[in-house]
Amino acid sequence: MRASDAIVVEELTKRYRGGVQALSGVSFTVREGEIYGLLGPNGAGKSTTVRILATLTRPDSGRAVVAGHDVLREPGQVRRKIGYVAQASGVDRWATGRENLLLQGHLERMPGRELRRRVDELLQQLGLEEAADRLVNTYSGGMRRRLDIAMGLVHRPAVLFLDEPTTGLDPESRALLWADLERLRAQGSVTILLTTHYLEEADRLCDRLAIIDHGRVIVEGTPAGLKAELQGDRVTLEIEGDASQAVRALDGLPGVLEAVSNGSEVVARVSEGATAIPLLVTALERAGAAVSAVTLSRPSLDDVYLHYTGHRYRGEGEPEEASLAAGAARRS
Numbered sequence: 001m002r003a004s005d006a007i008v009v010e011e012l013t014k015r016y017r018g019g020v021q022a023l024s025g026v027s028f029t030v031r032e033g034e035i036y037g038l039l040g041p042n043g044a045g046k047s048t049t050v051r052i053l054a055t056l057t058r059p060d061s062g063r064a065v066v067a068g069h070d071v072l073r074e075p076g077q078v079r080r081k082i083g084y085v086a087q088a089s090g091v092d093r094w095a096t097g098r099e100n101l102l103l104q105g106h107l108e109r110m111p112g113r114e115l116r117r118r119v120d121e122l123l124q125q126l127g128l129e130e131a132a133d134r135l136v137n138t139y140s141g142g143m144r145r146r147l148d149i150a151m152g153l154v155h156r157p158a159v160l161f162l163d164e165p166t167t168g169l170d171p172e173s174r175a176l177l178w179a180d181l182e183r184l185r186a187q188g189s190v191t192i193l194l195t196t197h198y199l200e201e202a203d204r205l206c207d208r209l210a211i212i213d214h215g216r217v218i219v220e221g222t223p224a225g226l227k228a229e230l231q232g233d234r235v236t237l238e239i240e241g242d243a244s245q246a247v248r249a250l251d252g253l254p255g256v257l258e259a260v261s262n263g264s265e266v267v268a269r270v271s272e273g274a275t276a277i278p279l280l281v282t283a284l285e286r287a288g289a290a291v292s293a294v295t296l297s298r299p300s301l302d303d304v305y306l307h308y309t310g311h312r313y314r315g316e317g318e319p320e321e322a323s324l325a326a327g328a329a330r331r332s
């Protein structure tokens with residue numbers, strides 16, 4: 001462990017009573033001051049990992065050090081140095097935003113004057129100044145989430161855990177929250193570990209991320225680095241007909257590295273877009289699937305996920321059952 005590591009996780013495993021193996025050996029390292037993302041679909045093991053790091057549950061095996069303290073041997077010290085924002089809001093809806101923050105600070109035994117100053121500062125940082133003295137019950141979903149985050153920050157933790165901070169928010173509130181988190185990162189005083197099942201969120205916000213699937217870290221890196229490792233171009237072909245059948249027509253075509261279906265689309269990663277497009281269109285049309293639109297782009301995190309897991313990521317985080325063109329996967 002280096003002095004600049006805020007979180008070190010080594011080979012965590014966890015099986016819940018009832019037999020679910022939630023974690024099967026999760027390892028990663030988060031450096032001080034970065035926003036690190038755990039990206040994965042529902043049930044991948046993200047919350048379990050965060051709950052272990054926040055000392056809310058124990059692993060069966062493995063080791064984790066948070067802000068210099070071992071979560072199993074020094075849980076009290078870990079707790080003093082972290083903020084934890086769960087998926088479900090913990091704020092009192094029948095108190096004002098300010099009252100919630102003051103109460104949180106009292107629980108953390110912060111002295112009155114410093115606490116009042118800290119609360120003012122957080123209300124301002126998270127854009128809640130005007131609503132500070134209104135009951136939380138009157139807040140929008142985005143405002144409540146921002147208050148949740150402020151609650152986690154009151155005692156100036158070294159590490160902040162955010163479990164799916166933007167799930168359920170509309171796109172505008174999500175963008176506002178991203179801007180808040182980016183501002184926090186710019187200040188450099190807190191390390192943030194967040195879980196998300198939004199590819200766009202991980203891409204936009206995280207300095208580095210780990211893709212988690214079935215309780216394992218599949219791959220780790222910067223969003224840009226992970227995308228750059230995937231060579232070639234992404235071609236999206238809108239077709240009329242059954243895309244899950246049509247995708248098979250691309251099996252074995254020269255230059256096709258990966259291909260999957262997604263609703264009425266066939267998405268292929270190819271070594272060279274411009275030369276591949278006519279081949280792809282001809283192959284699909286020969287198979288009886290008329291192509292109505294073609295888009296060429298650079299690989300996205302979506303493609304990274306597909307490449308490493310073998311299945312495609314779907315909008316709200318549910319991976320589709322593998323619908324890979326046989327033999328076309330993982331050939332880059």
Ligand SMILES: Nc1ncnc2c1ncn2[C@@H]1O[C@H](COP(=O)(O)OP(=O)(O)OP(=O)(O)O)[C@@H](O)[C@H]1O
Binds near residue numbers: 018
């Ligand atoms: N208290 C529990 N008892 C039994 N099984 C559990 C418990 N909590 C989680 N699980 C199971 O462990 C697995 C991992 O769950 P976890 O909540 O860590 O995943 P996740 O990636 O955070 O998903 P989500 O986005 O749905 O929270 C899932 O199969 C889940 O059903």
